[in-house]
Amino acid sequence: MNIPLDAIAAFNTVGGIKPAYIRMEDEAHRLHTYKIANIEFTKDENYSGVQSLLFVCNVDMGDCMKCIKIRYLIDTHKWLLVS
Structure with a gap:
């Protein structure tokens, strides 16, 4: 199951992406913002025919x-929480 989320990310001069914060909605529809402490690894993927980047983060x-695992869909610029 993939859950859409908001993200703040930094981009370097060669197009690399580094997520810094994510914001998610809980069951009571309250928004919570979390800081990404570090990124364990990043992987280029072809997710269901869509180019994406998978980040495994603390x-x-x-x-x-x-x-957690978050996925960035390159063509649509969307962030998803992978569960």
Whole structure:
């Protein structure tokens, strides 16, 4: 299941992408912003025929660190939480 999310990312001079923050909505429709502590690795993928980048990141969720996967769809510029 892929969940759409907001992201703030930095782009370098050769087009590399580094996500810095994500924002997600919880079940009560409240928005929560989380800082990405570090990126474990990045992988180029062809996800269902769509070029994408998969990021495996550690996110600081206040009282704990959580490892998540987020996908950036290159053609549509959308961010998804991969579960």
